[in-house]
Amino acid sequence: GIGAIRNIYESTTKIVPGAVTFQNTEAMIKMSTISPVGTLAYIIDEEALLVRVNNGWQYIALGTLLSTSTRATVTPALSNPPFEASNLINQLPIRTDGSG
Secondary structure, eight states: OOHHHHHHHHHOHHHHHHSSEEEEEHHHHTTTGHHHHHHHETTTTTTTEEEEEEEEOOOOOOOOOOOOOOOOOOOOOOOOOOOOHHHHHHHHOOOOOOOO
């Protein structure tokens, strides 16, 4: 029944840590003996994802990059032109329609 299925499931299923990050493959290899099969590893230097298998580590092909670039673009601050008294003097507006 269900109890037998649960016992089989529990005896054949093992939860392993989600993912471990390593600076390089040398650091990952050193930790192989304590990394159970199924462990995911991310190699920072290579930007590569691997999974622990019975005889070592196997690379996982990554798909298309989904960019999360949030680099702030430097926008120059808009400065107001200097305030000039000549702008306040009564001047006739210049017409653009050519009427004077």
